[in-house]
Amino acid sequence: MILALDQGTTSSRAIVFDNRATVIAQAQQEFPQLYPGDGMVEHRPEDLWEVTYRVARMAVREAIDRGGRIAALGLTNQRETTLIWDRDTGEAIHNAIVWQDRRTAGLCRDMKAAGQEPEITKRTGLLLDPYFSASKIKWILDNVDGARERAKKGKLAFGTVDSYLIWKLTGGRVHATDATNASRTSLFNIHSQQWDEELLLMFAIPKSLLPEVRDCAADYGVTARGLFDEAIPISGVAGDQQAAAFGQCCFAPGDIKSTYGTGCFMLLNTGADAVTSQNRLLTTVGYRLKGQVSYALEGSIFVAGAAVQWLRDQMKFIKTAPDSEGVARSLGDNAGVYLVPAFTGLGAPHWQPEVRGALFGMTRATGQAEIVRAALESVCYQTADLLAAMQQDGVAPGRLKVDGGMVGNDWVLQYLSDILGLEVSRPRVMETTALGAAFLAGIKAGIFGGPEEIGKVWQQEQQFSPAMAELERVRLLSGWQRAVNAAKVFSE
Ligand SMILES: Nc1ncnc2c1ncn2[C@@H]1O[C@H](COP(=O)(O)OP(=O)(O)O)[C@@H](O)[C@H]1O
Numbered sequence: 306m307i308l309a310l311d312q313g314t315t316s317s318r319a320i321v322f323d324n325r326a327t328v329i330a331q332a333q334q335e336f337p338q339l340y341p342g343d344g345m346v347e348h349r350p351e352d353l354w355e356v357t358y359r360v361a362r363m364a365v366r367e368a369i370d371r372g373g374r375i376a377a378l379g380l381t382n383q384r385e386t387t388l389i390w391d392r393d394t395g396e397a398i399h400n401a402i403v404w405q406d407r408r409t410a411g412l413c414r415d416m417k418a419a420g421q422e423p424e425i426t427k428r429t430g431l432l433l434d435p436y437f438s439a440s441k442i443k444w445i446l447d448n449v450d451g452a453r454e455r456a457k458k459g460k461l462a463f464g465t466v467d468s469y470l471i472w473k474l475t476g477g478r479v480h481a482t483d484a485t486n487a488s489r490t491s492l493f494n495i496h497s498q499q500w501d502e503e504l505l506l507m508f509a510i511p512k513s514l515l516p517e518v519r520d521c522a523a524d525y526g527v528t529a530r531g532l533f534d535e536a537i538p539i540s541g542v543a544g545d546q547q548a549a550a551f552g553q554c555c556f557a558p559g560d561i562k563s564t565y566g567t568g569c570f571m572l573l574n575t576g577a578d579a580v581t582s583q584n585r586l587l588t589t590v591g592y593r594l595k596g597q598v599s600y601a602l603e604g605s606i607f608v609a610g611a612a613v614q615w616l617r618d619q620m621k622f623i624k625t626a627p628d629s630e631g632v633a634r635s636l637g638d639n640a641g642v643y644l645v646p647a648f649t650g651l652g653a654p655h656w657q658p659e660v661r662g663a664l665f666g667m668t669r670a671t672g673q674a675e676i677v678r679a680a681l682e683s684v685c686y687q688t689a690d691l692l693a694a695m696q697q698d699g700v701a702p703g704r705l706k707v708d709g710g711m712v713g714n715d716w717v718l719q720y721l722s723d724i725l726g727l728e729v730s731r732p733r734v735m736e737t738t739a740l741g742a743a744f745l746a747g748i749k750a751g752i753f754g755g756p757e758e759i760g761k762v763w764q765q766e767q768q769f770s771p772a773m774a775e776l777e778r779v780r781l782l783s784g785w786q787r788a789v790n791a792a793k794v795f796s797e
Pocket residue numbers: 313314315316565566567568609610611612613614626627628629630709710711712713714
């Protein structure tokens with residue numbers, strides 16, 4: 306059996322799969338989101354570790370009680386989120402700065418004005434945006450007392466959440482990351498597969514901070530004594546969006562998936578070619594096995610399920626996220642109301658960190674239901690923007706595989722299919738992120754063969770087909786475009 310740990314933006318999950326990729330045991334727990342200022346999002350490092358370890362123990366205990374034995378551990382994680390810790394004590398020197406955090410927008414703007422973006426894009430496949438780790442690392446080094454000096458002396462370690470958890474799981478013996486997570490830092494050259502000296506210089510980051518970069522199916526050490534009954538080899542690691550693509554068996558060039566969790570991330574497999582987008586999509590490492598890289602084009606949206614969380618926690622319009630489905634269904638149409646959920650700026654294809662959220666088209670008749678529906682619709686419109694960018698880059702997908710917490714919502718998937726004019730396909734195993742991590746760990750442990758063998762196990766649970774009239778689709782999309790443009794103008 307394989308233990309998959311999925312450390313996501315809002316919760317940690319542990320799932321034990323058997324050797325045929327069936328779920329045997331699982332546990333999940335949410336943890337607090339900290340919003341210390343405008344556009345700022347942090348996580349407590351101890352929450353990331355303690356919650357992940359707690360759910361891991363729960364799932365392992367349940368699996369062992371059923372007579373199983375854990376042969377390998379696969380780890381997947383929210384990407385870009387940045388931690389720096391002391392190599393001697395293991396203590397983080399600042400809260401984790403989360404991928405959604407926009408505090409480095411000014412720095413990125415200045416670097417853009419200095420003409421540095423094209424060089425960064427050429428080396429990393431990314432754009433110059435606060436989303437990625439590099440500017441967050443620089444911020445911590447510049448704002449935590451003595452951090453830069455300690456970093457120069459080699460006393461500190463940087464990691465995305467995978468590296469931090471590997472460090473914790475191995476009792477401080479392994480400081481490593483995988484190529485997918487490295488490719489999101491903006492310090493990793495995706496062509497040479499090395500940390501890039503030029504980029505380190507640009508962001509003023511000492512190399513001594515960085516972890517070693519390994520394949521996605523590789524040896525990451527074993528869990529420290531005392532954590533579990535037996536030491537478990539850590540043998541698979543990937544960022545959560547790449548793990549989801551792997552779990553969705555997007556192994557052939559042209560295969561495409563979208564994951565709807567806190568944000569939404571569309572990944573297209575482009576094989577051995579690092580394709581450059583003309584439409585502000587990212588080029589990134591899809592997976593790396595035995596040194597061979599499979600690249601991907603990615604569209605990243607910062608707010609998807611987070612809009613539903615906002616409806617639940619801030620607005621108190623719904624009690625639970627699934628309640629949003631009935632509310633949206635209760636209305637015949639959107640009554641001309643559009644929500645642009647740019648709470649933490651706009652991601653692909655706009656990349657405008659300063660834009661903020663806006664609600665358009667309200668009348669005296671507008672109530673909670675219209676706003677709930679507008680929030681769900683906004684996730685579909687944003688996906689349509691990503692798909693349009695991919696299509697302009699010459700991609701013509703036949704269907705979209707979807708997964709993530711939001712895809713339990715049938716109304717969203719039908720509306721998505723209508724708005725995209727594309728078949729939308731939901732898999733039988735909806736926990737594709739954890740499954741991808743389990744596949745990777747299982748490959749290294751010899752439990753699974755390579756992608757060809759794994760590809761045979763993927764099964765669809767339900768397909769959603771477009772049923773909306775073309776004129777209606779065009780009308781709705783045009784309303785959305787006007788709303789986004791107005792939100793941009795307001796934030797200028
Ligand atoms: N039935 C539903 N309808 C709409 N949104 C949902 C539904 N179920 C969960 N969500 C949203 O999905 C997100 C959780 O998905 P998950 O994949 O666990 O996210 P993450 O990995 O980012 O923590 C939450 O933001 C939640 O609001």
